[in-house]
Ligand SMILES: Nc1ncnc2c1ncn2[C@@H]1O[C@H](COP(=O)(O)OP(=O)(O)OP(=O)(O)O)[C@@H](O)[C@H]1O
């Protein structure tokens with residue numbers, strides 16, 4: 001191998017790790033380049049959502065299931081963490097962890113009956129769970145504060161430093177988002193990721209090869225719920241104020257839109273999807289007014305033109321093209 | 332090695348299998364033949380655990396396996412192929428074959444998330460094993476192709492490779508050469524003979540009589556869900572009930 005080949009080989013082998021490092025470097029420098037707190041606020045929101053979207057993408061994109069209720073887990077994470085810290089004065093990190101644990105358990109109990117369903121039934125069941133959670137947040141005034149929500153949620157702190165401005169939150173949220181991104185990429189490339197893809201594409205065949213179909217689905221569902229819970233807690237401690245409006249079924253659909261746009265089964269696509277859906281309203285103001293309609297249109301258009309989503313769809317297209325041209329060249 | 336004892340299966344009151352009993356001896360290739368709708372695939376599905384029989388018991392190496400969920404079969408050393416291909420279309424050829432190594436793959440969620448060097452090493456070994464199996468089937472060049480762009484013959488071979496990569500003790504083949512041309516059929520036939528030579532126990536469902544006669548040690552005939560004959564290939568070839576079952580069906584469809 002020539003030195004040039006060696007470099008090329010190194011880049012190919014480590015492309016995932018290098019991409020993550022590159023992203024980390026860019027994000028490290030970002031606040032010094034963009035000191036505007038408003039813009040930082042937007043990218044922080046992307047980081048928070050990204051954590052939930054990666055989990056949901058593993059469930060929808062890899063395992064081939066559907067959830068129209070993940071905003072419920074976001075909400076449980078936010079309210080759980082908020083209530084624990086407000087009422088018991090618990091350390092926010094500890095509250096986050098305990099909440100995630102409880103949400104994991106809840107999602108496990110929800111998963112046992114629902115994940116035996118498929119298609120429309122699963123969609124309806126998850127949607128129903130979201131509506132139940134939303135109704136509780138709205139109606140149980142004494143605890144959740146009802147429609148006006150909860151205020152005065154204590155911020156997180158790192159090494160005694162309260163995370164109470166956009167710049168600090170940028171570093172915290174993106175550190176966590178990059179950790180989740182890395183874990184997601186790892187899982188997707190592992191044998192378990194392959195097993196999930198197998199379950200999505202043919203359950204009978206997957207089972208005959210030794211894959212425990214229901215168990216695989218439950219595990220990934222619980223993981224996605226825990227990630228949504230962590231994102232929700234992060235959201236609560238960052239904005240120090242929450243209300244039920246952030247956790248409606250429309251937010252669930254927004255999460256699915258992020259997954260679908262970026263690409264079903266593409267972890268990097270989740271980054272693109274979350275960024276696009278959060279950035280678009282900033283540039284196009286009519287977007288805010290017709291948000292839910294536009295989300296619907298985007299999903300339908302993407303699914304018709306590139307059913308795999310933008311990132312995986314284009315990747316597949318290019319890969320098949322190059323294989324086809326190679327095949328033709330051989331003939 | 333495989334003991335099938337009084338297996339019955341009904342679909343909505345219609346019998347697909349009625350008290351079928353026979354054995355597959357260790358190291359032998361047993362062929363399961365019969366006209367369309369005889370219940371061959373249903374029986375394979377009962378053995379593989381994709382269907383639960385209504386009555387009867389199945390033993391594999393003296394262990395009762397009917398009633399065990401399908402995902403335990405590979406751990407016991409039972410592999411199968413499907414009559415109507417059951418590949419994972421969006422995965423590559425290599426990935427499809429890798430799924431055949433599930434029993435040896437990392438199962439721990441946490442280890443998979445962390446992707447520690449030991450896990451990576453283990454995955455590399457599995458990949459080498461899968462590549463060796465692809466080489467066996469002449470699929471090395473297509474390892475990175477998604478199976479959705481492969482020809483039918485290639486797909487059939489991928490499915491065989493996926494079933495064999497884990498080194499099973501019992502292989503259930505449901506029409507491995509259906510729809511293949513004669514060159515491809517000969518290739519699969521040679522592979523079956525090679526596996527037979529290596530001592531693998533095979534249960535083969537097949538309509539291609541030349542293949543059946545040339546590879547099997549023992550033949551079992553089903554018709555209308557009932558076992559109508561069993562014996563050595565020469566006996567079956569001349570058995571009047573078998574000839575009638577096939578000819579009778581032909582005269583009906585002709
Ligand atoms: N899932 C099912 N539901 C209802 N009936 C079924 C089902 N599977 C098979 N059958 C019926 O059971 C009978 C046996 O079918 P089976 O597929 O086992 O036949 P086979 O011997 O494999 O035929 P072929 O040679 O055409 O593959 C047929 O009458 C078929 O219609």
Ligand SMILES: [Mg+2]
Pocket residue numbers: 371372373414
């Ligand atoms: Mg059949």
